[in-house]
Amino acid sequence: MRTSQHAITSVVALVGFIGCSGAEDSNGTGQTSAAEPTYYKDIAPLVNAECAACHQPGGIGKFSLANAAVAAKMAPAMAAATEARTMPPMPVDNDGSCNTFENARWLSDEQIALFQRWAKAGAPLGDPADAPPPTEGDGPELFGELVEFDLGVDYTPHPSGAEPDDYRCFVVDPGVGAEAFITGYDIQPGDARIVHHVLLFMLQDDQAEADALALDANDEGAGYSCFGGAGVDASIVGIWAPGSGATVFPAGTGLRYAAGRKLIIQMHYNVPATGGPFTDRSKMKFQLSKDPGLQPAFFLPTGTADISLPPGQAHTEANGDMPLSVLAQQWLPEFKGIRSWGVLPHMHTAGRTLRSAAKTQGTEQCLVDVDRWNFHWQNLWWNETPLDLGADSTISTTCAYDTRGRTGMTTFGEGTGDEMCVNILYATPL
Ligand code: HEC
Known part of the structure; x- marks a missing residue:
């Protein structure tokens, strides 16, 4: 005992000595x-x-x-x-x-x-x-009532032309039988080598569902080709990209999901040129709650649709100011403002930067500063501290684009050649 105690003391002394003298590796052990x-x-x-x-x-x-x-x-x-x-x-x-x-x-x-x-x-x-012990994922885990669903098919993505990307929308019934709140979700890629991001959209009504089924029927193979959005009237209920793990919405909040409503799953596949073929059947889970005391949350799109970008520009911008009261009409007449819990910035491939701030007389609250946009990394980022935005605030958004690869004007839309300038807030009414 005494010997090893002594040995430790001398090692500590030696390390201390090396540290002070700045000597290189000299302990002779390799x-x-x-x-x-x-x-x-x-x-x-x-x-x-x-x-x-x-x-x-x-x-x-x-x-x-x-x-x-x-x-x-x-x-x-x-x-x-x-x-x-x-x-x-x-x-x-x-x-x-x-x-x-x-x-x-x-x-x-x-x-x-x-x-x-x-x-x-x-x-x-x-x-x-x-070596450290292997770490378990330290992200949130789903709990309570879960419903599981998947793409509905084994899908082999087939990018067209030189681009490695295939954007595909699938109409799926997630099996939410009764009116419920979605309070979280998880997505397990079927083939993690190719699944680059996934968006979940709840169809707005029966008409939107019929529109989606028509798009599906008119496009050869499973699902239909889509980019950016679902191509029909639908609101976002989830987004996943590799590394994001399960998402649990802030405690006490949830997204209302209509009983029996179908869903659009938009898959973005990024397919390596070699090593295939790759086949995917990604799996999803919703965490549900029927607690009537939950606060209904919304994914609230902010930004501007006023986009008109000349070609050949290294830097060209779109700007928009939106009064919050206009955005939140669904909550009027008692609208007092919103609590913003997180941001989901969105542009397409010419996008470079996006900045969004909420302004009232004399004050500004910065919501997000995207200084290196990359279409491949779409994520929901949760505010460390929720931000309360009063009913009199205006949300100002500025997006910058590089249009040097373009030959014509770039305008707002869902196509690969169109652009967006959107910051979606996960919000509850104040
Ligand atoms: C969320 C997923 C993700 C995480 C987390 C991640 N990487 Fe990567 N990394 C990728 C992907 C995907 C590529 C392939 C290139 C691409 O598609 O952007 C890549 C490529 C790279 C490359 C190749 C060169 C380059 O810049 O493209 C290096 C080096 C690298 N990662 C280092 C790291 C290191 C170091 C970390 C941790 C500190 C890390 N990565 C964390 C997904 C990730």
Whole structure:
């Protein structure tokens, strides 16, 4: 006992000494010194927490960073991608200058520096005994009454032309038998290598359902081709992208779902040129509540449809001011404003930045600042603190686009060549 106690004391002293003198690895064991990060000790815990949701075998991230040898080879690319904040993917700024988000994928400056120090040191692996235990997903889990449904078919996406993307809408009956609130949902991709994002839309009424079925009947194969929206009158009830896990709506709130109503599932497939064929049958779950005391929430679209973008511009903008009272007419005459719980910014492929703020006389509350839009990463970002917006507020939205690839005017619409400037709020009435 005394001996090992003594040994520990001398190791501590030695480490202290190395630290003070700034000496390089000199303990003669081939092990790296304490100052030099290693994969197993320093990088693996970070990868588990921030990267492995996508960079695991069979994941959308294409290579597994849970594999030490792969990670070591990728070290310079990891350092570059994290410094540029393109990885982990989060198109929304979370540095505190405009709102902050509970489910942010945002590395601290120290974490970014750690990736750099590791790459610079030659990506040493270190001692496998230092490896962290595998982490379970730490996201929310669904509870209570669940209904499960799926795409309804085994679907093999078939992108057309040179683009790797296939956007497909499926009309599905989720089996919500009675009037209920959706209080959460989860989506399990059938083939995680190709499912890039999923949107769920509740059809508005019988007419919308008939319209959707007609689109389906007129398009060869299962479902119908669609982009951006569902192509019919429908309101969004869920969005999923790899790494987002299950979504549970803020406690005490839920989206009203009409009994027996069908749903549109919009799948965005991104199909690698090699390694196929890929077949998907993604599975979904709704978490339901029949508690009449829940506050009905809405996905409230804000932004502007006034989009008219000349071609050939590196930077061209759309702007819109919307008085909240107009947006929230469904709650009049007693409309006192809304509590905004989260944001879902949306543009198409020419979009570059989007900023949205709520203004009243003299004050501004910043809702979201998308400083690196990427159509592939559509997510719902939950405010760390819900924001109350009074009935007299105006929501100002500015979107910027790069139209250098375009030959004609780009206007508002649901097509791949059209654009949008939308920030959807998850909101409850005040
Ligand atoms: C939400 C999913 C997701 C997470 C989380 C994620 N990645 Fe990625 N990553 C991808 C995908 C998908 C690609 C392939 C390129 C693409 O489609 O954008 C990629 C590509 C990369 C690349 C290739 C070069 C590049 O920039 O495209 C590197 C390096 C990388 N990721 C590092 C990381 C690191 C390091 C983390 C954690 C700190 C991380 N990623 C977290 C999905 C993710």
